Amino acid sequence: MSESTATETVYSVLDRGAQELQNIYGMLYLEALSLMGENLRTGSVEQHLTAEATKKLNGWLTETNELSGVTAEEYRKAMQLAVLKGMREATQPNHAMTPxxxxxxxxxxxxxxxxxxxxxxxxxxxxxxxxxxxxxxxxxxxxxxxxxxxxxxxxxxxxxxxxxxxxxxxxxxxxxxxxxxxxxxxxxxxxxxxxxxxxxxxxxxxxxxxxxxxxxxxxxxxxxxxxxxxxxxxxxxxxxxxxxxxxxxxxxxxxxxxxxxxxxxxxxxxxxxxxxxxxxxxxxxxxxxxxxxxxxxxxxxxxxxxxxxxxxxxxxxxxxxxxxxxxxxxxx
CATH class of the missing domain: 3.40.50.150 (Vaccinia Virus protein VP39)
Structure with missing residues (x-):
């Protein structure tokens, strides 16, 4: 897969998972993103959720299984996109990202x-x-x-x-x-x-x-x-x-x-x-x-x-x- 496709796929998984966890826990998107990022790293859902929610998150995580050789830069760019989205939701003076x-x-x-x-x-x-x-x-x-x-x-x-x-x-x-x-x-x-x-x-x-x-x-x-x-x-x-x-x-x-x-x-x-x-x-x-x-x-x-x-x-x-x-x- 091309770099853009890999980055976009990883971002999509992070984003959908973060939104799901945000709704479940009533937390900020950025807080939920760190949870979903850990799920992506381990390849499994680390939170104790309902069977339905766990199945949904695991389904998204399997999308990354089709990717081979995802580079560190591709993971970084995907995280960057998700963090930027979260910062727009809850902007604080110390929440800014280097271009x-x-x-x-x-x-x-x-x-x-x-x-x-x-x-x-x-x-x-x-x-x-x-x-x-x-x-x-x-x-x-x-x-x-x-x-x-x-x-x-x-x-x-x-x-x-x-x-x-x-x-x-x-x-x-x-x-x-x-x-x-x-x-x-x-x-x-x-x-x-x-x-x-x-x-x-x-x-x-x-x-x-x-x-x-x-x-x-x-x-x-x-x-x-x-x-x-x-x-x-x-x-x-x-x-x-x-x-x-x-x-x-x-x-x-x-x-x-x-x-x-x-x-x-x-x-x-x-x-x-x-x-x-x-x-x-x-x-x-x-x-x-x-x-x-x-x-x-x-x-x-x-x-x-x-x-x-x-x-x-x-x-x-x-x-x-x-x-x-x-x-x-x-x-x-």
């Missing part, structure tokens, strides 16, 4: 960086992993057997991330916790994050951070940048999706100082404005490398405006130029 093209581009950057890393089983972390879409999209593009860690404070999203990773066969630990508060002992090779924006509500928990606000509440995206960089091994990279103006606001003097003192800025790649509802919401990809003795920063960070992802020739040309730039600065 697929952006996730794939971050995966390309991750693979390029790891091709120069000696780690045979690189550790990839996402301290704001949501439903696990960005983390698994990146892991799917890495040629080495990566080990993932995702942390998510929202229980519904953490459950979805867990099921998402398992359904794709990823070696990934998903933790339901507050990244700002929790202790992170591992030293990651790569940290990725589509940073949530806004204020962090617990001033006491933020008090131990260099990027805490002098007065009032701190920016959660600042705290997660600090936590992500601190979670890296020496010489490790962090790839963040950030607002275009992140270093230009009045409050970001301390952020610029922290990034400069803890790491080296390798790239700031502005995404096409057409991807966003307004220019005020536009974002860029920020790539930084944690300091390590003996590693010199680039004389000039790579600054670029990415073309529309729909313009294949222009995007391919830009990708080749970015790849060549990283080859030059990672091989030295």
């Amino acid at each position: 697929d093209a952006v996730g794939l581009f971050i995966g390309f950057l991750t693979e390029k960086i790891l091709s120069y890393d000696a780690a045979q089983s690189p550790q990839i972390t996402d301290l704001a992993c949501g439903s696990g879409n960005l983390l698994t999209a990146v892991m799917n593009q890495v040629s080495k057997p990566a080990i993932g860690t995702g942390v998510e404070a929202d229980e519904t999203l953490a459950n979805l991330a867990y099921v998402n990773a398992r359904l794709q066969g990823k070696q990934a630990e998903i933790v339901h916790d507050d990244s700002v508060k929790m202790q992170i002992d591992s030293e990651a090779d790569i940290a990725v994050a589509d940073l949530p924006l806004g204020y962090y509500p617990d001033a006491e928990a933020a008090s131990g951070y260099e990027l805490k606000a002098e007065d009032g509440l701190s920016f959660v995206h600042h705290l997660l940048i600090e936590k992500s960089i601190r979670s890296l091994k020496a010489g490790g990279f962090a790839i963040f999706l950030v607002p275009n103006q992140i270093f230009q606001a009045d409050e970001t003097g301390s952020l610029h100082s922290f990034v400069k003192n803890s790491s080296m800025i390798y790239a700031f790649l502005q995404l096409p404005d057409t991807m966003f509802k307004s220019k005020d919401l536009a974002k860029s990809i920020l790539v930084v490398r944690k300091h390590q003795p003996g590693i010199q920063p680039p004389q000039q960070a790579l600054l670029a405006e990415l073309p529309s992802f729909s313009k294949e020739a222009s995007l391919q040309d830009m990708t080749l130029r970015i790849s060549a730039w990283f080859d030059e600065h990672l091989s030295s």
Whole structure:
């Protein structure tokens, strides 16, 4: 079967099953989706339902038996479609998904960086992993057997991330916790994050951070940048999706100082404005490398405006130029 057919079939099974479980339990679609995702992973109905409901769900699950060799990316895309549907039903500020093209581009950057890393089983972390879409999209593009860690404070999203990773066969630990508060002992090779924006509500928990606000509440995206960089091994990279103006606001003097003192800025790649509802919401990809003795920063960070992802020739040309730039600065 073609990729689109496999993805659509898996999505259809997930969607119908989630709707059925939603009606039975009176829960949100996203909550029911995690249950149906687990059913799909195991190939059986894990809930204690009536014989009629169990027969119905099992009938849908058998539709996937006709599929052979469904890839991790096909499972990810099917889950992505279902999660997007659920988010339209119960939109919350922390319920948003990284655009697929952006996730794939971050995966390309991750693979390029790891091709120069000696780690045979690189550790990839996402301290704001949501439903696990960005983390698994990146892991799917890495040629080495990566080990993932995702942390998510929202229980519904953490459950979805867990099921998402398992359904794709990823070696990934998903933790339901507050990244700002929790202790992170591992030293990651790569940290990725589509940073949530806004204020962090617990001033006491933020008090131990260099990027805490002098007065009032701190920016959660600042705290997660600090936590992500601190979670890296020496010489490790962090790839963040950030607002275009992140270093230009009045409050970001301390952020610029922290990034400069803890790491080296390798790239700031502005995404096409057409991807966003307004220019005020536009974002860029920020790539930084944690300091390590003996590693010199680039004389000039790579600054670029990415073309529309729909313009294949222009995007391919830009990708080749970015790849060549990283080859030059990672091989030295």
